Amino acid sequence: MEVVPFNNISSYLNGNIGKYLADYLAELQASTVVIEENYVDRNFLIDYAKFYARSFSAPERFTRRLHFFSKKFSELHLKNALEGNKSLKELSESYLGFVVIKPIKDNDIDGSFLIGRTALKTYPKTDGQDTRTFLTHPCEASLYGIPFKINSLPFQTQDKAVAACATTALWVSLYPLSILFQVPMLSPSEITEKAVTFPGEQRNFPSLGLNLLQMVNFINFIGLDTENINVPSIDTTIVPDAVKAYISAKIPVIACLRLIRKDGLEDYHAVVISGYKSDINGNVKELYIHDDQIGPYSRVRSQDSFKNWINEWVIDYNYQKVIVKRLLVPIYPKIRVTFGRIYSVYLEYQERAFGQGFYCKFFLTQVNHYKRSLLDYKLENKIDILSRPLPRFIWVIRIFSEYKPIVDVVFDGTEVFPKDLLTVGFSM
Amino acid sequence: MERKENKKEKEIEQKIKKILEDVEKKTYTKKNLEKMEDFHKKISYISPEDLLKSFTI
Numbered sequence: 490m491e492v493v494p495f496n497n498i499s500s501y502l503n504g505n506i507g508k509y510l511a512d513y514l515a516e517l518q519a520s521t522v523v524i525e526e527n528y529v530d531r532n533f534l535i536d537y538a539k540f541y542a543r544s545f546s547a548p549e550r551f552t553r554r555l556h557f558f559s560k561k562f563s564e565l566h567l568k569n570a571l572e573g574n575k576s577l578k579e580l581s582e583s584y585l586g587f588v589v590i591k592p593i594k595d596n597d598i599d600g601s602f603l604i605g606r607t608a609l610k611t612y613p614k615t616d617g618q619d620t621r622t623f624l625t626h627p628c629e630a631s632l633y634g635i636p637f638k639i640n641s642l643p644f645q646t647q648d649k650a651v652a653a654c655a656t657t658a659l660w661v662s663l664y665p666l667s668i669l670f671q672v673p674m675l676s677p678s679e680i681t682e683k684a685v686t687f688p689g690e691q692r693n694f695p696s697l698g699l700n701l702l703q704m705v706n707f708i709n710f711i712g713l714d715t716e717n718i719n720v721p722s723i724d725t726t727i728v729p730d731a732v733k734a735y736i737s738a739k740i741p742v743i744a745c746l747r748l749i750r751k752d753g754l755e756d757y758h759a760v761v762i763s764g765y766k767s768d769i770n771g772n773v774k775e776l777y778i779h780d781d782q783i784g785p786y787s788r789v790r791s792q793d794s795f796k797n798w799i800n801e802w803v804i805d806y807n808y809q810k811v812i813v814k815r816l817l818v819p820i821y822p823k824i825r826v827t828f829g830r831i832y833s834v835y836l837e838y839q840e841r842a843f844g845q846g847f848y849c850k851f852f853l854t855q856v857n858h859y860k861r862s863l864l865d866y867k868l869e870n871k872i873d874i875l876s877r878p879l880p881r882f883i884w885v886i887r888i889f890s891e892y893k894p895i896v897d898v899v900f901d902g903t904e905v906f907p908k909d910l911l912t913v914g915f916s917m
Numbered sequence: 918m919e920r921k922e923n924k925k926e927k928e929i930e931q932k933i934k935k936i937l938e939d940v941e942k943k944t945y946t947k948k949n950l951e952k953m954e955d956f957h958k959k960i961s962y963i964s965p966e967d968l969l970k971s972f973t974i
Contacts, residue, residue: 698973758972
């Protein structure tokens, strides 16, 4: 057991991603770090068994896990708490999350140790008048028997032995999907193994990357379907619209990026969009992404509705442009109304609503969540609406006037074509 | 004051009613359904080259 002040974190977190994590934790006001040695990380252990165990020079099987707290405390304080002489509640309340460090160096980039499964608290939910929305689920950790719980979306960097960016993006996506649709949680090597049952031009292992069909192949393997959104095909705010619509249903959105170098050559990259910041009118001002080469909840800004991104790739990594080529959304097969069909209906409503001085948003949701959210509102025919049977998945187009919802048009998400089921009027 | 509020609410109701009627009338016409299908195809199109590009970064 070792307890160190957060100021000493650079001895443990180094390299570009380590520095990003240290800066992120500083924003969360981290004060103390508890170092847990010889931690058995399930994901790494499976990758170890599948890949490293058969290497002549195999690395260690155990990892190191760093736990972060906003409260200042000493090793003696933690020992007293474990003995029962101090309250554990204060520690639980100040828990910010953990970072696993794998015993493998990234010799490809900066020689730092690879970051394994990492779950950290999100940025605060509000920023002045703006609101942040994140894709999270409950993440639990046990440190010497003390249970900790935070809401987060796990992150890890890529380990080129078993996974490149596409595999890592699929791995991040599995966390919310496993809760929503009960799909299996797999390690990066297992994901690559399933994905490459569709052949690509690269070696399977060490993994040099997956192509689009291999990613879709993996999504099929876990029993889901893929919504593919061709971003440059249409001149609307399609990226923020899709992100808001799917994150509302806790469904991850994978962004497939085209990175243009200063010499004009191109690279392709995949990341998960893990949240967004919006203003009082619902306009998205910032995206947050889990980028396996940058870090979790990395900020993205844009000057053109998030079709081109401004982030570390442009600012620090010497790329000229980051272009969003497409969005891949793993969805439950029973959500049959395609994004393209429902989006075309949404655009019809949006155009007319703007014309009348209103604004619109649309989102996918499940009937139980939707009805629960309606309980907080005064509605016309409330009992009738709440007691009416509806399909499990619904798309909702909501029209607002002066920040207040006026009407919802509810569509059956399980139909092939958009079919409105009911209109919900909010009492003004 | 209350009368003014009621008038504003009535106006909003009328506008919303018109939006819903307009979209309802337009969405399910044969012409618009064809347009919707074109839109759906355009938005989900993947070129053959894109299908096999590897995400390698």
